[in-house]
Amino acid sequence: MxxxxxxxxxxxxxxxxxxxxxxxxxxxxxxxxxxxxxxxxxxxxxxxxxxxxxxxxxxxxxxxxxxxxxxxxxxxxxxxxxxxxxxxxxxxxxxxxxxxxxxxxxxxxxxxxxxxxxxxxxxxxxxxxxxxxxxxxxxxxxxxxxxxxxxxxxxxxxxxxxxxxxxxxxxxxxxxxxxxxxxxxxxxxxxxxxxxxxxxxxxxxxxxxxLTPEPPPAPLLQRTLRIVEALHIGTGTTRPADGGGDGEIADIVTRNGTPIVPGSTLKGVLRSRVEYICRVLGAPACEHADCGHCRPCLLFGHGAPDENGTPGRARIAIGDAEIRHARREQRRHVAIDRFTGGARNQLLYTHDVITTGEFDLVIDHLGEHEPDPTDLALLTAALDDLHDGLIGLGARTTAGYGTVELTHPGPSPARTDLSALLPPGTP
Ligand SMILES: [Zn+2]
Incomplete structure (x- = not known):
């Protein structure tokens, strides 16, 4: 032996x-x-x-x-x-x-x-x-x-x-x-x-x-985004106001002192927009990210459909993006919106925001199979909507916060092409 x-x-x-x-x-x-x-x-x-x-x-x-x-x-x-x-x-x-x-x-x-x-x-x-x-x-x-x-x-x-x-x-x-x-x-x-x-x-x-490590495979999609309007991605924690002032300051997510856009934020925004696009085109998109067979579930992963079901892994990975040349400022507002986590009458609320800077959105393909062109078309369409300001990143997007744009907007699939890729009723 x-x-x-x-x-x-x-x-x-x-x-x-x-x-x-x-x-x-x-x-x-x-x-x-x-x-x-x-x-x-x-x-x-x-x-x-x-x-x-x-x-x-x-x-x-x-x-x-x-x-x-x-x-x-x-x-x-x-x-x-x-x-x-x-x-x-x-x-x-x-x-x-x-x-x-x-x-x-x-x-x-x-x-x-x-x-x-x-x-x-x-x-x-x-x-x-x-x-x-x-x-x-x-x-x-x-x-x-x-x-x-x-x-x-x-x-x-x-x-x-x-x-x-x-x-x-x-x-x-x-x-x-x-x-x-x-x-x-x-x-x-x-x-x-x-x-x-x-x-x-x-x-x-x-x-x-x-041994010389293999270079990682080329990403499925990589784009540079520029911050147009104050971006606040909170940690959910606050710190006392500087100099003993009133209220608290809502922290932003950083890594080693550098502000980041977490992969979970990017993935959440893209998923939600891909679900929206699917619904508009008449393709299935479940409500709770758990059906396991609609296109958004297959692309972004899903929870267990029921007690006996198994969660499914995503076909793509979106990592954290470091914000380069970030300018950090503080903005104050009265804290009566969901951003604060609840109504706090008359309390002045301050939060850190990034007013300028840019970051790279990198989407990697996971798994052994070849990437699906429909997935790529949907992600590109969702990114275009981000670029067009139809959706934003982070908190207070309804107040114009979190608007970003592509530094090099490219050709994108028309909705009619997408609807050909996604016939109604198919995942
Ligand atoms: Zn689903």
Whole structure:
């Protein structure tokens, strides 16, 4: 018998990690003026020592999907989920270790989302995430593989660009293989068996050799947008007014001090507009993003349709966009709108806004299948509506806030072309 061990070193290109929803923490926070908010924090999955952990099932699932079209590796990670016959996976995921010294960070998901007319602003959603640059070593074992199979696996691992954990459609958890090593042990020979038995832990696994990471695939769509009118994308939190003045200042979402447009905001606005366009053209678009078969559900992902249904992953990923050359100002208004999360009579409210700046909207294609031209046409049409000021980003769009425009508006599909792509009644 011959056993082969692989060591795969992965590096996170974007913050991410596999979370443990069953360990959700809920805290109640009270602001200085007595407003009560609930904060839900979804922690990372951890091993028994408390270190952030990448579960073997996550790794195997991602590798199975990646290798499914390679003949020498078909079924090497076991049958696809839902297959009729269950067989053991020839390749075993022995485990993984997280090589990191940077503590995980907490990221708030913006409280203002596509349903912002509904009162969601009193709940803050936080995710504990590993920072970009975090590395993992993953260990695989394959017994009695042929040379052809080992060569195919080595090549496939070098091209593996997984998105691990939740939030893939928001650009989270994008990873690249940066080093790879493998060694075969002939267990029928005394030398091979002696070396095999000397393996006591990860330090004895094959040392990975650096490789040049694959450049990420070209985005499906990339456009630069310029801020035309004050943009406020709130964190849902406030801070006391500067210099002890009245009221509070609503914070904006930043990363390392740079204002950002969160991927969740961009995705929410585009989804809501794509749903609208579908309805106008007579194509199905469900109300609650959970039917699982209308075009917006397939494109942007969906929740579970019912107790027995499974949520579906999006076909696209939209990451956070950093705002360049941002000019930050404060605007005051009387706080009697939903922006504040409730009526607060006569209270002067101040919020941070970005008045000028630009950012890149990058939409990546996910999955093994070719992008669907209808998806691209719908996204382009939604972006045109954003450019035309029919929709805006962030808070107070009805007051003209959050207007943005494309720096290089391009040709776009006419509505008549779209309606040909989307015959009534088809998803
Ligand atoms: Zn749907």
């Amino acid at each position: 011959r056993s082969t061990l692989f060591t795969v070193r992965l590096r996170l290109a974007t913050a991410g990690g596999v979370s443990a929803p069953e360990d959700l923490r809920t805290e109640t926070l009270t602001s200085p003026d007595g407003e009560v908010r609930v904060r839900n924090t979804r922690p990372l999955r951890r091993d028994p020592t408390g270190a952030p952990h990448l579960p073997g099932t996550t790794i195997a699932g991602s590798l199975r999907a990646h290798c499914t079209t390679i003949p020498a590796l078909r079924d090497a990670f076991g049958p696809a989920p839902g297959a009729e016959t269950r067989t053991a996976s020839p390749i075993q995921v022995l485990g993984s270790i997280t090589r990191t010294t940077t503590p995980p960070q907490h990221r708030g998901r913006t409280a203002i989302d596509r349903h912002r007319a509904a009162a969601r602003t009193h709940t803050l959603h936080w995710n504990e995430t590993l920072v970009a640059g975090t590395e993992f070593d993953i260990f695989l074992r394959w017994d009695d593989a042929t040379e052809e199979q080992l060569t195919a696996l080595d090549a496939a691992l070098g091209h593996w660009n997984p998105r691990l954990g939740a939030g893939a459609s928001l650009g989270a958890g994008r990873a690249q293989v940066i080093a790879l090593g493998h060694r075969s042990y002939d267990l029928r020979s005394e030398a091979g068996l002696t070396d095999w038995l000397a393996i006591t832990g990860p330090a004895d696994y094959p040392a990975p050799h650096p």
